[in-house]
Amino acid sequence: MTWEPRPVPDVTPETEPFWKGASEGRLLLSECQDCGLVYHYPRVLCPDCFSEDVEWLEADGEGEVYSYSVTRTMSGWPKEDLPLVVAYVELDEGPRLMTNIQADQDVVDVGTRVTVRFKETETNDIAIPVFVPISAER
Amino acid sequence: MAANEPVYIAGAFEHPTREAPDKSEMQLHAEVAKGALDDAGLPKADVDAFFTAGVPEYEFALSPLVVADYLGLDVSYADTTDYGGSSYIAHVGHAASAIRDGKCDVALVTLAGRPRSRGQATGSGARELRTMQDSFERIYGATNISMYGMAARRHMHEYGTTPEQLAEVRVAASQHAQYNDQAMYQDPVTVEDVVESKVVADPLHLLDCCVISDGGGALVIVSEDARAELNRKCVEVLGHGESPSHHDAGRIDLTTTGAVQSGRRAFEEAGLAPEHVDYASIYDSFTITVLEAIEDLGFCAKGEGGEFIEGGTLQAPDGDLPFNTDGGGLCSNHPANRGGMTKVVEAVRQLRGEANPEVQVDADVAIAHGTGGSIATRHGAATVVLGGEDR
Ligand SMILES: [Zn+2]
Numbered sequence: 001m002t003w004e005p006r007p008v009p010d011v012t013p014e015t016e017p018f019w020k021g022a023s024e025g026r027l028l029l030s031e032c033q034d035c036g037l038v039y040h041y042p043r044v045l046c047p048d049c050f051s052e053d054v055e056w057l058e059a060d061g062e063g064e065v066y067s068y069s070v071t072r073t074m075s076g077w078p079k080e081d082l083p084l085v086v087a088y089v090e091l092d093e094g095p096r097l098m099t100n101i102q103a104d105q106d107v108v109d110v111g112t113r114v115t116v117r118f119k120e121t122e123t124n125d126i127a128i129p130v131f132v133p134i135s136a137e138r
Numbered sequence: 139m140a141a142n143e144p145v146y147i148a149g150a151f152e153h154p155t156r157e158a159p160d161k162s163e164m165q166l167h168a169e170v171a172k173g174a175l176d177d178a179g180l181p182k183a184d185v186d187a188f189f190t191a192g193v194p195e196y197e198f199a200l201s202p203l204v205v206a207d208y209l210g211l212d213v214s215y216a217d218t219t220d221y222g223g224s225s226y227i228a229h230v231g232h233a234a235s236a237i238r239d240g241k242c243d244v245a246l247v248t249l250a251g252r253p254r255s256r257g258q259a260t261g262s263g264a265r266e267l268r269t270m271q272d273s274f275e276r277i278y279g280a281t282n283i284s285m286y287g288m289a290a291r292r293h294m295h296e297y298g299t300t301p302e303q304l305a306e307v308r309v310a311a312s313q314h315a316q317y318n319d320q321a322m323y324q325d326p327v328t329v330e331d332v333v334e335s336k337v338v339a340d341p342l343h344l345l346d347c348c349v350i351s352d353g354g355g356a357l358v359i360v361s362e363d364a365r366a367e368l369n370r371k372c373v374e375v376l377g378h379g380e381s382p383s384h385h386d387a388g389r390i391d392l393t394t395t396g397a398v399q400s401g402r403r404a405f406e407e408a409g410l411a412p413e414h415v416d417y418a419s420i421y422d423s424f425t426i427t428v429l430e431a432i433e434d435l436g437f438c439a440k441g442e443g444g445e446f447i448e449g450g451t452l453q454a455p456d457g458d459l460p461f462n463t464d465g466g467g468l469c470s471n472h473p474a475n476r477g478g479m480t481k482v483v484e485a486v487r488q489l490r491g492e493a494n495p496e497v498q499v500d501a502d503v504a505i506a507h508g509t510g511g512s513i514a515t516r517h518g519a520a521t522v523v524l525g526g527e528d529r
Contacts, residue, residue, distance in 0.1 A: 009273030039387035041274040047387040067295070067392050069287030070340035077279055083340075086284045088392070088514075095388025098275045098515075105340070110295040128277060 003081045006121045006128055014044045017056055023127040027116050029093055031057040040095040061116035062134070063091040070105045089114055089131050100130045107133050145234040146365045146372035147524070149178025149358030150486040152464075152479075156322050156471060158352040159255040163195045164208040166250035166354045171209055174356035179370050180244060185358075187215040187242035189233055191225035194251045194474055205248065215241045221382065221518020222510025223421060223476035225249075226357070228520035230482060230506075231378025233359040243361040250354030251474020258350055258475075271385070275515060283347060283424070285514030287339035290426040292392040294341065296441065299429065301341055303444035305332035307425040308345050308468050310452035315465025317494040322349045323469045332425075346425040348467035348477065355479035357486075373489045376410065376503075377523035379403025384516045393441075395509055396519030397434035404505070405436070408523035412436040415523075416501035417488045418459055419481035421508035422466045428452075431507055432459070435521070454497040463488065463497035478508035478520065489526040502529040 011019050018041075021028040031038045032046035033053040039046070046054055068087035071077075077084065085101040085108055101108050102117065114131035121127060151173030153166060161169075167190070175182055188211050193201045202216045217232050219225055226249050233245035267273055293299045309329055315321035332345040365372050380403070383396030405411055412435060420435075422428045429443040437459055438446040454460035464470045464484040467477040485504040487493045504524045511517035 003279070006277060007267065009277050010267055010270060011273075012270070015270075015273070037387065041271065041385075041388075067288040067292035069284040069291060069342070070337075071279065071281065071284045071287075072337050072340065074279065074281060084279050084284075086278055086280045086288065086339075088288060088390070096390055097388065098278055098280060100278045110291065130278075 003078055006119050008121045008123045008126055011126060015042050018042050019126045022118050022129050023125045025118055027059040027061045027129050028056045029059050029095060030054050038094045040097045059091055059093050063089045063114060065108060065110055065112045065114060066090040066096050067110060068101060068108055102130050103133050143238050144362050145237050145375045146360050147357055147486055148360045148365060148368055148370055148372045149174040150483045151177050152355045152483045153353040154320050155353050156351040157254050158252055163250055163252055167205050167248045168209055170250060170354045170356035171246055171248050174358045178358040179368055180358060184244045185211060185246045186213050187233060187236055187245035188213045189217050189229035189245060189247040191218060191220040221520060224478045224508030224510035224518050224520040226479040227482060227506055227508045227522055228380045230359060230375060230522045234375045234378060237361045243364045245359040247357040249474060249476055249479040252352040253475050254350050254352045282512060283342055284339040285512045286424040286426055287342045289392040289513050290341050296393055299444040301333045302329050303448060304346060304425040304429060305329040306447045307428045308332045311462050311466045311468040313453050314463045314497045315469035317496040318465050318470055321465040321470035322351055342424060348423050348472045351471050351473055353471060353473035355483050357482055371490050371527050373486050374525040375522060376525045377404040377408030380520040382518050392514060395430050395434050395513050396517060397431045397507060400519040400521040401435035404521035404523045410503060410523055414503050415505050417499050417504040418461045419485045419506040420461050421477050421481055422462060422468045423477060427509055431509060435507060455499045460499045463493050481506040481508055485524050489524055502526045
C-alpha cells in the first residue's frame, strides 16, 4: 500500500464542487450570504445561521500555520512518506483547515506563511489541497 | 421526584485484566456487570436501566440491544450516548436524571473492549475514511496522536508550555501506578524519561501517550430508596455537565476544550467550585489532555497549567490536586481505548477510602472528567462532581 496518489475522499453532492475545484487548482470555501460567515468544510446550510443562501468563494490559497504535528512513526503509512507534517492552516479568509505541509519539518513553525498546492488522488477530477511554505517557493 | 433528589453510585468495578485474548467482548461486559452488582450487593433482577456506548468489535451493532441481550437484562430505560471515552461519565449524569424522573431505580453502566488482543497498533487506521469529516481530516494521515500533538504545539506556542511540564503529568501517574498491582506500567518515571522517550507525533513522546489495554468496568447508580436497602458505603452524584464540542465551522481553538462548559455545569449543579475538590480523576489519553482539562475546569487560569502542575501538584497524597491515583490511562488501564469508566471507578474508590493506601487522600469531594473523541476536532466533554457519604 502506498499513500500516493491519495485515496479518494467521500465525494457527496454538497462537497463535489470543492473536490473538483481542487482538481482545477482552485481552493473553494463556503460563504453565507446572510450572516457573512466564511467557513470550511463545505455545508449547504450555514452552520451559524442555517441560511441556505450559501455560495462558493474562491480563496487566495494563502495563510499561516495555526498548529502542526510531525508524525515520525505510523502503522499503515509508507515509511518513505514519513515524517508527515499534519497541520491546521488558518487561511487569510478566516477558516482553519486541516491539511499537510509538504516541506522539511525544520522550515515549518506556528505562524509560517504557506500557500496551497493540490495533490492528485486515485481519481482524475478529484484532488486535495495541501500547503507549502511561501519562503521555500522563492 | 424532586430535581435535587439524591442519587448514588452504589457499585463500581474495574476488570482486573489488561489483556484478554481468551475472552469475548460480551463476556467482559458480563464480568464487569457482575462485578459492579456484587460490589453494590444487588441482584441482577433489580437492574431496571442500562447504559453503554459503542461496542468496538461490532461496528454496525446496535450496542444497547446486543449487550442487553447477552446480559439477559429486563429494563425500562436504556441510553447509548457515545462520546467516545467520556461516554461513561456522561452516563452517570443521564442515569441520575432518569432516576430523578422516576423512570428507574437501579441503573447499570458497562464498558468492555479488547483493542490489545486485537493487535491495535498506535496510530493505525489513518487511511480509513468513514465519516464525512474524515475526508477533510484523516485523508491527511491525521491520527489521534498527531491531532493531540497539534493541540500541544499550539498550547506551547501561546503559553510557553514546555515538554517538561507536560511530562509532569506522566510522572505523577507513574508515582501512583507503582502501588497498583494491576497497572500495566508500574515503574516510576522521571521528566527526563518522558522527554527522552521516542517522539511519536511531535511534540508528543511515547510516554505522553496512554496504554492500549483490554478490559472494562461497570457502575451501579441507584435512587435514594434503593440505597436505603443497601449495606454499602455509597458515593453521591452531586453534579453533572457535558458538552459535545466541535470544529466550529473552522474556528477551532486547539487550546480550549469542552471542559469549560461541562465543568461549569457540573460545579453549578453541585453548588461547589474547583477549590472544594479534594481529588480529581481526569481523562489522560495524552498528557496535554490533562493539562488543558485542568485549566478549563478552573483549577488554574488558562495558560497557567504548565506552571500549576510543576512540583508535584498532581501527586497523591500530598499534592494540591491529587489525580489519577490508580495510575490512570497513562500507566494503568485504558480499557477499549475509552478511559472515562476507570475515571469514575477511581473517584469512587477515593471517596470510599478504598484507594491503594499509599495514595489514599482524605477526600470528601471528587470530580471525574473526560474528553472523548479528539480535542483537535470533535469531542464530548463530560464531568461529574461526586461526594463522599460522610461528607
Ligand atoms: Zn449564516
